[in-house]
């Protein structure tokens with residue numbers, strides 16, 4: 001499937017086969033594509049949490065207006081972020097770049113984030129939004145449907 005077809009074909013689908021399971025290879029493919037999503041300064045601050053426990057998913061469904069896709073979709077991915085990713089050995093995010101690029105980018109990360117919690121939160125929201133769309137389009141191209149959800153009251 002080409003990109004245009006994935007964008008045009010993706011819809012927020014509500015009904016899923018609760019017995020279907022992705023193979024390990026499919027999950028691996030989906031998340032390897034997800035981690036190609038861009039992040040500011042390449043800090044890769046998204047964290048993807050897959051809720052597999054049926055009882056936990058049922059509890060989440062209850063605070064998500066009882067929506068069936070929360071328990072029935074083959075994957076329930078909670079988009080999380082590490083707000084401190086910027087200060088955790090930031091040189092690793094640029095280790096494959098030329099030395100002069102590393103010398104510029106690595107200190108710039110700290111200058112951008114240090115003492116600016118709102119910036120860290122804003123960047124987390126951006127990163128997660130872009131990654132979520134990447135996941136949904138990748139899923140579509142793999143033959144799967146998806147449904148985004150907003151913040152749940154947990």
Ligand SMILES: Cc1cc2nc3c(=O)[nH]c(=O)nc-3n(C[C@H](O)[C@H](O)[C@H](O)COP(=O)(O)O)c2cc1C
Nearest residue numbers: 010011012013014064065067069147148149150151
């Ligand atoms: C942040 C966000 C939260 C959403 N929450 C829900 C939701 O709780 N349940 C649902 O069925 N769809 C939800 N949607 C999907 C939208 O309703 C849907 O994307 C929109 O109506 C457009 O339809 P389409 O995605 O099929 O084109 C959400 C979408 C976004 C971006």
